[in-house]
Amino acid sequence: MTWLLGSARVIGSSHELTGTPCQDAFDIERSADGKWLAVAVCDGAGSAKYAEAGSNLVAKTFAKKLILLSNEIENRQPGAWINDFVIQQVLNVREELRAAASGDDLRDFHTTLVAFLMSDNGGFVIHIGDGSLLGGKVKVAKDRVILDDEIFISKPENGEYSNETFFITEGDWVKHLRITPLPPLDWMLIGTDGGSSFYLDSANSPKQEFILSFIEHLTKCDAQDWNATIERILSDEQANKVTNDDKTLIFFLRDQLIFDKKGGQFSISKNLVRPMPQVQQRTESVVTNQPKASKPKKTIKPKKNIKKWFLLSLLLFVIVSITFLAIVYLDHSLYEAISKLIKLDQKVPSGISA
């Protein structure tokens, strides 16, 4: 798998004002064979004393552990063992946090977690609390790239109140752990709460305009400049109006799309993107829901393409007609036979009248 990626982490204006450090953290790991990608993104709670340390430790540990799973996942049917593995990793990282806290109380290290492990054939997402992951497929047409309207989304989980969320560091973390199968995707956006506010609206629906112009903008830049470009977008004066929180945003794109279109017109058809349905699969019970890492369940069937059917039948009709005419004109005997038939047919009424 060759993915192009850009990432940035920018301190929120409110944290700058109060002199608190950026409490977002992320880590990106690739397997040695390059087929697997593991990413972990963490948002430390503003109220937690060592939120920065907490989010760093969880992000680094998780991404590294996840990438170790890639060997095993290739040789084993996906199943509940993946859930067990994830739960074990959360337990391990909580143990590490306890060591850092020198005690049982982890509230000073409160952090959320969004992480995934994926290959070309899909993978799975692990999610506790807010932050989000979005992704979709892309159709490459002759002169443009069209974003598919089927969007995968792992939504933020807030409590009843929008200023509350859940942390991996809480006692009841297991109630909020979501493990969701990830379908094969062509592009992905992953962000902390602050980063998500750029591409998700207040109802947690994708902001289409932003996503389209963001992808379009990045594909016009050299992929080497993506980090800087994303950082510029997040640091913009306007960005502070979107959120005053720390913001992390990571973008992935299958490089094939860029190579195919290099030098060509790269555009995105906005008309073809219909309102995106919400495709979240919530793992209510981690144990009973088995992630199907390599065979993700399709949740939405694409609409039937009426135009395509119409064109197909028209083509079939034309072929049949041409064949018929060709036979008629080429095969003289058949022509005669038909002529006779017609003549015979014409003679009948005259015969009767005679």
Added chain:
Amino acid sequence: MTIDYSDNPNQRTPCVLILDTSGSMQTATSNGGTRIGALNEGIKLLEQSLKEDSTALVRVQLAIVTAGGPQNEADLMMDWTDATHFEAFPLKADGSTPLGRAMRIGLQIVEQAKKNLNQSGISYTRPWMMVITDGEPTDTNEEWAAAVRECREAEAGRKVEIFTIGVEGANMSKVAEISSKPPLQLEGMKFRELFVWLSASLSAASRSRPGDKLELPSTDPWRHVGI
């Protein structure tokens, strides 16, 4: 009640004011006014401060329930109104203090507000209920006990954040029953300072993000510090 949220999809911070408008609020103050006059002035200042704050303006929602007044009843004087549409109106003081009944109305409309916001797909922070009284509830003992129990339960269930303010003359031990947080006593007739604080606090609450610790402004400008 239906509110059209289509023009303002911002998250909301609802706050219901439970105001004592009983006869005792007619008591003259040292500067020649009355308590109710000072309260009305404070509410006017609340409107002003909220409207000067571009975030609070679109996020804070207010409702007012009075205890007493010319009707001598617990009344929903103003149903949920976005700060941007809020216009202060003068309250009249008279009659007794059915504070317990007023608090129960407050709890009911808090739940109603959540229901309406949920149905409209609008997120919200925890609603606030601020109780301000200068006297002693005139509900029956049973009514008062039931109201206090409901308040405590709602508070423990994290359904609402309750603040209690006693104005000079209030029976503070009764006020203390309402919430697990100790009641604060208003210094003199500093209603203006109190409502400026409320506006700033609601603004902070309406801005808060997940995981943030809500830092409220200091209550020093209006709080009476006992000996």
